[in-house]
Amino acid sequence: MTVTQTQSAAHRSPGQDPGAVAHLRPAFHVRPPRGYLNDPNGPIEVGDEVHLYFQSRPTLDHHVPVEWGHATSPDYVRWTLHRPAMAPRPGGPDTDGCWSGNTVLDDGRVRAFYSGHIEGRPYQSVLTAVSDDGGTSFGPPHQVVPDPSDHAIMFRDPFVWRENSTWWMVVGAGYVGRGASIPSYRSTDLETWTYAGPLAELPRDVVDGHDTGAAWECPQMLTIDGRRIAVVASWSPEGGPADVLSFDVDVPVVPRRVDHGTNFYAASALRDSRFGPLLFGWLTEGRDRPGWTDDWAGVISLPRVVWLGQDSSLRSAPVPTVDALRVGDGSPADGASTGAQCEIVVPEGSGQVVIHFSEQERLVIELDVDTLTIDRTQASLNPHAHGGRMQVTDAFDPTSDRPAARIILDGSTLEVFTSAGRALSTRLYPTTPPTWQVEAPPTAHHWQLAP
Structure with missing residues (x-):
């Protein structure tokens, strides 16, 4: 997505070689020009404009309190960065950070619900703040839900939505x-909230080889095909973030992974958009902190249209407007030379x-019967870059109108979407700048992507 800035150009440390890292900078994924980004928050359509908020710090120093960064778009493709929409208020209930939450429209005004962080307190308080300028900035916050007192190990990240005449x-x-839980509340006016019990709970377990978490953070609620689908981020005190999971809250909980890559976390939902239900995610770094040779870290994923598969798992594809980034009509991918922003489409069948x-660095994506595998074990000579393989089965649906695989590369970000709606997101750090060479099946096509 094209990202323009209403802030100053990115600052670079004295003596740092811009060419050493320039090809790793995403060009059309949302990120601030400098500093640290993590969770996306509160995507919302206000008239013809999309607002997206996100956790950010102006530097890479994690001791700096978190703000709500802000970007807008007319089409989910061209994004403009603005000044932060919300910042901690000294002496207020968010003194040490405005943490995750979401936004809703209330009588034409954008209202945020989020977690207020104060160092030394065991929980982040659930706060609300109102914008009177269309979502550009928010007024002073106040607490609307009491902090827990019943042996909670975590309590944060409110998500609010409306069903009929009731706010939830x-x-x-x-x-x-x-174990992990998503307590629920209801209200008629967004100010007075009544506890309504846990919407879902699950003792910590391992399902399909994945930890379901001691707690769930960043809960999101979608309604798809008349079913209430929760999207949560599994978390534990000793391990921290794990996977993004989804499940139907009205039947026994069976969590399924939302993204089968290594670097998708803290999903943020837009329940109703011009394209239907959407998800954004935080694409984590995929490299050790000593390898952060740049002055920025963290990227927001492409926005994704979501639906339910036959196994009730959440499936996804990029919003249709992502196609507007393509330059030309596409050319054969096999033998193509490419820059750091490109898309490779494999229409059908198996292949690699x-x-x-470079001669020493390469990325391999293999399509085999019903399985897609990403192998980045040789993707980087940088000792701090993470490697390894990731794989998903039930990857292809020949009856769909989607290609077998869409491979979207933007600097250090890689997102792959399959015809069955499987998504795999990861990060790559090749030390060699473009031009790069593509080897692909004869039916595959390649586009440069121009921000």
């Missing part, structure tokens, strides 16, 4: 002896796509 809220939580960054 869920909060991410985990409890000693009960290899992006050769």
